[in-house]
Amino acid sequence: MPELPEVETARRVLERELSGSRIETVDVRQPRIVARPSASAFGTAVTGRTVAGFGRRGKYLHMHLDGDGTVVVHLRMTGHLSVAEAGAPEAPHTHLCMAMADGRELRFADPRRFGRLWLVATGDEGSCCASGLGLEPWDPRLTGGFLRERLGRSSRAVKACLNDQGIVAGIGNIYSDEILFCAGIRPDTPGNLLSSADFERLAELIPERMGFFTEMNAVTPEEYAEDAGRRYRNTPYLRVYGRAGQPCDVCGTALVRSVVGGRGSVHCPRCQPPA
DNA sequence: GCGAATGTTCGCTT
DNA sequence: CAAGCGAACATTCG
Numbered sequence: 495m496p497e498l499p500e501v502e503t504a505r506r507v508l509e510r511e512l513s514g515s516r517i518e519t520v521d522v523r524q525p526r527i528v529a530r531p532s533a534s535a536f537g538t539a540v541t542g543r544t545v546a547g548f549g550r551r552g553k554y555l556h557m558h559l560d561g562d563g564t565v566v567v568h569l570r571m572t573g574h575l576s577v578a579e580a581g582a583p584e585a586p587h588t589h590l591c592m593a594m595a596d597g598r599e600l601r602f603a604d605p606r607r608f609g610r611l612w613l614v615a616t617g618d619e620g621s622c623c624a625s626g627l628g629l630e631p632w633d634p635r636l637t638g639g640f641l642r643e644r645l646g647r648s649s650r651a652v653k654a655c656l657n658d659q660g661i662v663a664g665i666g667n668i669y670s671d672e673i674l675f676c677a678g679i680r681p682d683t684p685g686n687l688l689s690s691a692d693f694e695r696l697a698e699l700i701p702e703r704m705g706f707f708t709e710m711n712a713v714t715p716e717e718y719a720e721d722a723g724r725r726y727r728n729t730p731y732l733r734v735y736g737r738a739g740q741p742c743d744v745c746g747t748a749l750v751r752s753v754v755g756g757r758g759s760v761h762c763p764r765c766q767p768p769a
Numbered sequence: 770g771c772g773a774a775t776g777t778t779c780g781c782t783t
Numbered sequence: 784c785a786a787g788c789g790a791a792c793a794t795t796c797g
Contacts, residue, residue, distance in 0.1 A: 553776080570776050574792080606793045608776065624778065649782055650787070659777085699793085726775090736777090746776060756774070756789070774796085782788080 498664030499708040524589035573609030576722035595731030638694035645685035653681035654755030
């Protein structure tokens with residue numbers, strides 16, 4: 495489900511709902527979703543702690559605890575987090591529940607069980623990503639020159655580069671297609687065939703599109719709770735992702751699906767011409 | 770029944 | 784040796 499905009503939506507809701515709450519019990523029903531430490535050590539260490547606040551880096555959500563310690567959550571493909579009254583109906587595939595002192599629960603559910611949680615020392619959140627995280631989309635260091643340096647000497651497809659969390663953190667398969675559509679660049683274009691103007695355009699569009707989809711997905715805690723964080727409100731604004739075969743909303747040409755970097759991709763053959 | 774799905778990591782090849 | 788690619792993970796949905 496989630497790329498940076500959807501993780502940011504969850505972060506904002508949880509910040510409002512759970513900051514200052516005390517965690518009374520931790521119930522890990524599917525031990526393998528806790529990556530570090532062991533599920534039992536995780537439960538013991540988190541029990542009794544107070545939630546200090548929520549942060550985010552790329553697609554990783556950080557739940558800061560009082561004193562030292564951060565619970566890091568990655569939702570991968572199908573994970574979702576929600577807050578509910580204890581005893582309220584549970585989403586299928588709920589793998590972890592934290593009961594708060596006020597009678598509510600923080601729940602983590604994930605049908606495919608790809609999502610993971612870690613408990614790390616505060617400041618050590620980066621250790622959850624093996625290959626390291628690149629710049630946030632709004633980092634002032636994200637310039638055309640930066641992208642030329644990181645993409646311009648490689649024959650790797652530009653879409654695979656945008657999805658590389660070690661270059662820019664938080665872009666995934668939906669938003670790389672959206673960014674490249676607005677940039678007029680075909681997803682399979684090798685980085686070393688892009689022009690300086692292409693890199694400048696991408697450097698502007700990455701923060702612009704990620705910000706746009708973040709704000710279009712914004713919800714109240716009540717709206718978020720209606721579907722346990724599973725429904726995204728920004729999907730009506732997608733211009734290419736999931737729309738293969740439909741007309742391009744700029745030129746009317748049928749959008750084309752292909753596979754780039756091992757991922758399904760959609761582009762407009764006219765607005766995004768071959769390099 | 771088959772194919773594809775919002776992500777990451779690992780292992781093998783080039 | 785670094786970069787890049789496909790497979791694996793597990794389940795649902797169209």
